[in-house]
Amino acid sequence: MRRLLLLALVGLGAQLVDGSLGMAYGVTSTTLLLAIGTNPAAASATVHLAEIGTTLMSGFSHWRFGNVDWRVVLKIGLPGAVGAFAGATFLSGLDTATAAPLMSIILLVLGLYVFIRFTTLGLPKGNLGKPLRKRFLAPLGVVAGFVDATGGGGWGPVGTPAILASGRLEPRKTIGSIDTSEFLVAIAASIGFFVGIGSEDINLTWVLALLLGGVIAAPVAAWLVRHIPPRVLGSAVGGVIILTNVRTLLRSDWIDAPDAVRYSVYAVIYVVWAAALAYSIGQYRKHREEDREVIASASVQESA
Incomplete structure (x- = not known):
């Protein structure tokens, strides 16, 4: 019962972040399932089954708040489905000893990307309003879908930053569409x-627990996307993903690091993570004050 409650809370927290940042539900949930010893393919399958419900609820909520560009949804979603099916069948064919560290490496790379991208660069705003081409979205969808299925998450970490980096779609519509x-x-x-592993390795009770938490959080996250700074969330979530997957790799048969090494690495990650959060919060406040000054100056000029 305690584990089910934990899974529901993880589903709730992961969906709050995913719905307001456009990423991290799958990565966060899969990381937890791997940490408690779940088979990698079964972990990814469990998360994706839960995501059928959470993404449906999330999409509906984002649509109600006007956060969805349906042209982007179709141009990236259909190729993404092709990539996801290919990734799922690929992962199903790997043995557990190989798949667990491999999945942790994929998740770690995604976590590093999210962490560095949002901490150092924030969100670009150039080219806003220009159309997103199919020749950009279709390959992006295939790659993101494949990574998502093999890594247990990655649709958001690959797709959201790529579209944000183009500067062509405002953040809330990027997040809602993804x-x-x-x-x-x-x-x-x-x-x-x-098709690959059947249903015997999938715990449907865990699926329902993750689903319940995600469904509860989805409408709240769609509302929060207008209020929580994505830069700070990106730094926070990236740090969680990095720490958890570094732990998995250091404890794996590939490395099997001694306790002294592991704890030293954890300490370094905590220090860097805290510094990154402080920097992201400081940059957010700085740019918020600059925007207020610009608005105030424009108001004075209009009144004059």
Whole structure:
């Protein structure tokens, strides 16, 4: 019962972050399932089954708040479904000893990308309003879908920063469109896992626990996307992903690091993480004050 409650809380927290940042539900949830010893393919399958419900609810909520560009959803979601099915069948064919560290490496790379991208660069705002081309979105969808299925998460960490970096779609619509299109990816990945490993290794009770937490959080996250600074959330979530997957790798048969080494590495990560959060919060406040000054100056000029 305690584990089910933990899974529900993880689902709730992961969806709050995912719905307001456009990433990290799958990465966060899969990381936890791996940490408690779940088979990698079963962990990814469990998360993707839960995501069918959470992404449906999240997409509906984002649509109600006007956060969805349906052209982007279709252009990236359909290729993403193809990539997700391919990734699920690929992961299903790997043995557990190989798949667990491999998945942790994928998750660690995604975590580093999210952490560095949002901490150092924030969100670009150039080219806003220009159309996103199919020749950009289709390959991005295939890659993101494949990574998502093999890594247990990655649709958001790959897709959201790539679209934000283009500067062509405002953040709230980027997040809403990525969350909504993930519904197609979750369905395709789930089908791929059923084909690859069947249903016997999937704990449906865990699926329901993750789903319950995610469904409760989805409408709240769609509202929060307008209020919480993505830069700070990116630094926070990236740090969680990095720490957890470094722990998995250091304890794996590939490395099997002694306690002294592991704790030293953890200490370094905590220090860097705290510094990154402080920097992100400081930069957010700085830019917020600059925007207020610009608005105030414009108001004075208009009144004059």
